[in-house]
Amino acid sequence: MSKSAKPRIYNRAGKRVEVKDKTWxxxxxxxxxxxxxxxxxxxxxxxxxxxxxxxxxxxxxxxxxxxxxxxxxxxxxxxxxxxxxxxxxxxxxxxxxxxxxxxxxxxxxxxxxxxxxxxxxxxxxxxxxxxxxxxxxxxxxxxxxxxxxxxxxxxxxxxxxxxxxxxxxxxxxxxxxxxxxxxxxxxxxxxxxxxxxxxxxxxxxxxxxxxxxxxxxxxxxxxxxxxxxEPPEADPDLDPVDPPLVPPVVDSAKLALMVTQRCTAAGISNLVEPLLKSTQLESEEVVLAGLARAKAVNDLCVAARLPEFSAEYVAAGLDEAAVRARLFDKIVTSGKGFEIDNSLPLADDLASKVLAKQPDPTSIWASRQAAQTGTARGAKGARA
Known part of the structure; x- marks a missing residue:
């Protein structure tokens, strides 16, 4: 980290959560x-x-x-x-x-x-x-x-x-x-x-x-x-709905077209293939949730100036909290500055270690041999 680097502040808390009729x-x-x-x-x-x-x-x-x-x-x-x-x-x-x-x-x-x-x-x-x-x-x-x-x-x-x-x-x-x-x-x-x-x-x-x-x-x-x-609490204002007796028929072609069109409209066409992989076109509900997640993941990666990781995270089906943690670790281990956050890390979320480059004996021996050969040739020319 350079001496001129300025501290930056990051946070790794979880998802936004709606509370009743108002946002969080x-x-x-x-x-x-x-x-x-x-x-x-x-x-x-x-x-x-x-x-x-x-x-x-x-x-x-x-x-x-x-x-x-x-x-x-x-x-x-x-x-x-x-x-x-x-x-x-x-x-x-x-x-x-x-x-x-x-x-x-x-x-x-x-x-x-x-x-x-x-x-x-x-x-x-x-x-x-x-x-x-x-x-x-x-x-x-x-x-x-x-x-x-x-x-x-x-x-x-x-x-x-x-x-x-x-x-x-x-x-x-x-x-x-x-x-x-x-x-x-x-x-x-x-x-x-x-x-x-x-x-x-x-x-x-x-x-x-x-x-x-x-x-x-x-x-x-x-x-x-x-x-x-604890399981999520049921909304008392919603009437219980009996599950369907017959599983609904999934139109994969229709869902694939939906993914393509909505990704294009949202400017994330590069995430079509990762979305198809992560959702498996299981159902319309799963696809819609995947589209919303993909947009949020892409926004996070762009905000962190690491857009190249959005396709990888979407394909892996990561949620926003997991993406935040990964982006946080990539930023703080990049050597571009340090971050202050008065919240402690998750116990299993440690920064990756950086291993020092190991010496290559073969390369060192070849360099020495080349140097000695050059010296011998120079000495021989001097004696002539």
Whole structure:
């Protein structure tokens, strides 16, 4: 990594998840002008793969009238630390009219962001998690020392964000809890001053469909990890439908034509063959899901400036979370810079090792022989 390389920030959280009738990230105002309340829902990851601070601030600015109360509701595993800090400062600038609400989980960068609110209400069954910043890097010993210094600096930013909310908290104890990756219950968060009030419990899954991401943390509570094995809940608003007695007939030619036409329209004609391979034209439902996945995978690869991998990932049937992880590893092992993310890696997702080039004895011997032959010829000419 060159000395001039600048740090870049990445995140490896899971898929975006819809919550009821609103997307996982939403900003809206309710009530009449005199009783207007602006609500911001951050129900997912924070950062480049999710909601960036720039989008958050722009959307809030477009909705804010300068006087209405603002409620920022969080249910997030966190993500990009610097985006979390920017959200923290954006909420802090709103002053007393801003309330932060932890509906289920405010972990990592989300805990930093929510502490920017003047008043924080945490649901009785919710949690707040604090921990050290984390990063991948590569390079020389000097590069590693420089990255360690940056991590120390970002830790101070985290501590400052928490102490802005809880100025009376003991500094040494706060640093101990951050270093230990501490998961706080609602009552514990209030006792420390990181929240002001325990609210009513609400039924919101803390893993948000991103439960596998919780495995990156060292001390995630067992009851949260147990949600990984829970089957998805049925939608009570939908009437149950009896399965067909006879399997539907699949028109493979029609499905193949659909794949070709829709890939062409979406500008991903190069993914027709990989899609045919991954879907096997099993059914229209499978093909439609494959098309949506292919478009998302291609967008991720283009955003990461690695479009050459889109066909490979689509053919393998990888979902967005798996593609994000692979792209992340390719970027951070490319030697072009280092990345800061205050979320820990999945246990089985380690950066690939780079092996040093082994010496070739045959090549070395041939080079020496050629050099000696040339020297002998030169000496013979001199004697003549």
């Amino acid at each position: 990230y939403a900003v809206h105002a309710s009530g009449e002008a005199a009783e207007r309340v602006i609500e911001v829902f951050v129900y997912g990851e924070i950062g480049a793969w999710g909601i960036t601070a720039n989008q958050f601030v722009q959307d809030l600015r477009a909705m804010d009238d300068g006087v209405s109360p603002v409620v920022a509701a969080f249910n997030s595993i966190g993500g990009d630390l610097f985006d979390g800090l920017a959200m923290h400062n954006a909420l802090s600038r709103l002053g007393e009219r801003c309330t932060g609400r932890i509906d289920a989980l405010a972990a990592s960068a989300a805990s930093v962001a929510v502490c920017g609110a003047h008043r924080v209400v945490i649901a009785a069954n919710a949690m707040l998690m604090i921990h050290n910043p984390y990063t991948y890097t590569g390079g020389s010993a000097e590069d590693f020392r420089r990255v360690a210094d940056v991590l120390d600096q970002t830790l101070e930013a985290i501590i400052a964000a928490y102490k802005a909310k809880a100025p009376d908290i003991d500094d040494a104890e706060l640093r101990r809890m951050v270093d230990a990756e501490t998961w706080l219950t609602a009552n514990e968060a209030v006792a420390l001053g990181l929240a002001d009030e325990v609210g009513d419990g609400v039924k919101v899954k803390a893993c948000l469909g991103q439960g596998a991401v919780l495995q990156r943390f060292q001390n995630a509570p067992a009851d949260l990890l147990a949600q990984l094995d």
